[in-house]
Structures are given as C-alpha cells and as structure tokens.
Amino acid sequence: MKVVVSGAKGFVGNNLLCALNSDYDFVSLEIDDFSKPGVVESAMQNADVLIHLAGLSSIAECEKDIYNAYRVNVALTGYLVDVFYKNNSKGRVIFASTGQVYDSKASLPLTERSATNPTSTYARTKLAAESVVQELASVYNASSTILRFFNIAHKSQRPAFFLSSVYEQIQSSKDKKVIINVGNIDLERDFSSIQDIIRVFNYCLKNISPEKNEIINVSSGVPKTLRHIVMAMAQKLNKEAVINIDPARVRDGEAKSHYGTSKFSSTLSVMKDGQSVESFVEAFLSAQLN
Numbered sequence: 001m002k003v004v005v006s007g008a009k010g011f012v013g014n015n016l017l018c019a020l021n022s023d024y025d026f027v028s029l030e031i032d033d034f035s036k037p038g039v040v041e042s043a044m045q046n047a048d049v050l051i052h053l054a055g056l057s058s059i060a061e062c063e064k065d066i067y068n069a070y071r072v073n074v075a076l077t078g079y080l081v082d083v084f085y086k087n088n089s090k091g092r093v094i095f096a097s098t099g100q101v102y103d104s105k106a107s108l109p110l111t112e113r114s115a116t117n118p119t120s121t122y123a124r125t126k127l128a129a130e131s132v133v134q135e136l137a138s139v140y141n142a143s144s145t146i147l148r149f150f151n152i153a154h155k156s157q158r159p160a161f162f163l164s165s166v167y168e169q170i171q172s173s174k175d176k177k178v179i180i181n182v183g184n185i186d187l188e189r190d191f192s193s194i195q196d197i198i199r200v201f202n203y204c205l206k207n208i209s210p211e212k213n214e215i216i217n218v219s220s221g222v223p224k225t226l227r228h229i230v231m232a233m234a235q236k237l238n239k240e241a242v243i244n245i246d247p248a249r250v251r252d253g254e255a256k257s258h259y260g261t262s263k264f265s266s267t268l269s270v271m272k273d274g275q276s277v278e279s280f281v282e283a284f285l286s287a288q289l290n
Helices: 011-020 031-035 039-044 059-064 066-087 121-139 162-172 194-206 226-236 277-285
Strands: 002-006 025-029 049-052 092-098 143-149 151-153 177-182 191-193 213-218 240-245
Touching (some): 011 194, 025 039, 039 066, 049 066, 059 066, 066 121, 092 121, 121 213, 143 194, 151 162, 162 177, 191 277
Parallel strands (some): 002 049, 049 092, 092 143, 143 213, 151 191
16 A cells, blocks of 8 residues: 655654554655655656645644644645645545644533634644645545544653643653653643554555545543653652743643544554553653554
C-alpha cells in the first residue's frame, strides 16, 4: 500500500514512519515541497492513502500571523487534497484535525456530535480545513477520514509543550526535590500516548471504513488532571515534585475540563495507554514507540 504522508518530519509523522515503515510504502512530503513544480503530483501517483499532518500546530504562531495560519492550514490543505483526489479518486484522505474545534461549553464527554465553536485561530483553521477536505471528497465522490486529536504527548516532544517541559525540568535537576514551574495545573485534559496514536493510524490503514466520509475523535475518554500527571511522572523518575505556579505561564480563560469519547478506546480497544494516569505516564517515559 502506497501512503503519502505530509509533515513526515513532525512529531507524529516521524514516529509514525519509524514505527510502521516496514508495513507500508511511505512517501514523505513537507510544506516546502508544495511549491516545487511536479513534486506533489509525482508523489501522488498511484497512492492509496494521503495522511495529511503538515501544518502550523503552534497556537501562538497562528495568532501571531493569522493570514499565514489560514494559508498553510487551509489553502495548502485544499491544494494537496485536490491533487490527491485528481490522481486517486478511489483513494482515502486521512486528515489530522483537533479536539479544540469543539465548543468549550458543550456537555462532556465530547462526542463527534458535540457543537463546534473554536476559540483560537489554530482551531478555526482546522475546522475550516475539515470543511475543505469534506467538500473535495464530495466533489470527487471520494473517501475521507477526519481524526480529531485531543492531547498527544511523549518525552521526545520539544519542551514548548507542557508535559515535555515538565519532563525536561525534572531531568535537568540533580536534586531529589525538584521545583517545577507550571501555569494552570489543576485542569483536566484527555492525554493519549504517541504509541496509541500510531496504533490508530495503523488501524485506519488496515481497515476500510464502511462510511464514505467520517469524523472520529481520537481520545482516551479518561480525563486526567495535569497535577496528577506531573506528580506521577516525578515519582516514576524517583524525584519529589514541588509545584510552583509561574504567573507568566498561566493562561486566562482555559476550560477547567476538556475530554472526549472515541471508538478507538471504547469499542475497538486500539488505544490503551490513556486509561489511567499511571499507564499514560509509563508510555510517556518509554523509549519504545512501536
């Protein structure tokens, strides 16, 4: 099976290819390739699936340059998906979206039927890109799968992300007692391991959905407080965590709780690591990703 992966050098893409490289014929594309004559068209020839991961994922970066966020996350998505369907009308697009598209006031747990009302530029571009993917799939009478990811984490992520920042603070300290600088620490979030995310993509590639076009949450279904995760991580690393609230890291207006349900965790049992704080932390700290 030939699978084109855009954003293959990113956190998810790189781990996906490393874990499943022997199972599929992967072809990698990066955003810079989109402007090179013939590169995208050549990559798409005889492809079975397009996994579209490329884009701007930094909330701050999207807010800083809103025009560029829409150009990269929406316009370039449309271009890539259009080229794919023109060459492979029987192929399937798997698009990586986000659980942040949901209304923060919607009843929990969030399902695929929950109301959408994104509050950040990043989330708004993702919801707009979903519409583009669905529209093009309809135009070409093709298939699409939109995966709405909640929080994905592993120690190998860059420290700009909350849990990898905490991990770096713990690892860089030589003391038994570690002062960990954080912002909003008592929030409930739905974290999944990168290992579970790899299993989700593998499932989607191996199983043809009976639905022509579908939207699926990718979530553990189990809310976890950030404080509980931080304390469990420190204990696993044989450290004693001392929480310090840094005002510069505190974000105003964040939802107290945000989590969803997913058939991958509830029905199919594809996602396993997020069922408890302990199992998630063990996967987060694991060196083995496949």
